[in-house]
Amino acid sequence: MPSARAAFRPNWTARLGLLALAVYAVWATTQLGITGERLATGLGEAGRFLARMWPPNFARWELLLEGLLESLQIAVLSTALGILLSLPLGLMAARNLSPAWLSAPTRGFVALCRSLHYVIVAILFVKAIGFGALAGVAALTVASMGFIAKLFAEAIEEISMKQVEAVRASGASAPAVLLYGVLPQVASRFVGFCLYQLDSNLRNSTLVGIVGAGGIGGTLFAAFKRFDYDFVAAILLSIIALIFLAEVISGRVRAALQ
């Protein structure tokens, strides 16, 4: 005979939610015309495409290197600018340090920076200030601001106010309180956010070129359009190597900071 007392409450909301998700997935598949036949032709095409990518063609290595270096410059510049702008934004957005009339609009602005995908922002900048690396730097700076300023503000909101209170009690001015009471508590996390953002800006800077905002992405897109699939493969391998290298370096820096 089963026990009359339930040891666990049945979670009907979760069960119904999972069921609804399964039903929707099946319905969406039929809507998009995804059939076994379509999948089979698609995979055949993929095989031919991959075959044409091999072997990778590094003959135009100068063009490749130029694009990669431009991407690197876009990434480093936009990260540096983003960090500089994020410092004041993060302080202004932290609800435990700034009054509501300042923190609320700043949080709104930071959320706005994050709300559009960086490729869309890059398209907007290309339209506004023209083709080239400047548009890429501007787009990724906006994205960096949205990310670092938000995390920085959250880190500041978690600090111990007791330590801040003690520094205030010594008669320190507001900037001195920031310097001795606030920043020491968040500095190491802030450096972590910046390294992470540099990592992701490296990745992102390889893409903004596709919409004309400078870097290796433009070269990649041109190679695609000319069906130079062996050159495409060379570009992709180079990008992967660059990202791996960046991961290794930033991992080393992070470990050294611990």
Added chain:
Amino acid sequence: MTASILEITGLVKEYQPGKPVLRGIDLSIGAQGITAVIGPSGTGKSTLLRCINRLVEPTRGSIVMQGQDLARLRGSSLRAARRRIGMVFQEYNLVERLSVMENVLTGRLGYVPLWRAWLRKYPEADIARAFALLDAVGLPEHATRRADALSGGQRQRVGIARALMQSPALLLADEPTSSLDPKTAVEVMELMARLTGEAGVPVIVNIHNVELAKRFAVRIIGMTGGEVVFDGPPDAIENHHLRQIYGGEDWL
């Protein structure tokens, strides 16, 4: 009546309107020795101390120190007054990511320009005094250690050095021994009494331990419900006073 360092008159603090935590405190604090404030938790002892250096804004009343009403100060004159009032905290409140030396020098932030503080270019005299204070509190070898590497007793010693680094005219200590074990608590009180005695700095200390209060203070103020109900020398305090302050009697 001897000279006083602090004249508190009609001090009221209401965190919520109509619910006063301090109900009109009148106190004159002498220019020498330790004044201990005892009373149950939540009776406004901490609020009283924090009204003096304005970490908490008083609702009404005046707090006159050296001819200045601290309750009316703003901006730079408030900061100038704060640097003359050292404070020691229950949980030490050291900036944990900074070194012991940086924490002690925090006591000079009200005096040195910002660029000096930022670049750690403190005047020679300040550095020398910080080392002297670290020697005096018994931590001569710890200047470059990070504050979070210290034990509770060591942290409170740094807290005392930081407060004295301000060259204060008055020291406030908010439950300085409540987070410490009984032996360390006595050592820290002894240290504070000795160093402030040598420097001639009067102290107001909130303290839970009545025995410690009797042992170190020249005057005891008993508070309950936001009011002063006892004020006198340590040997005048009797069980019926403690009953009035803390309520009940089974614990005596």
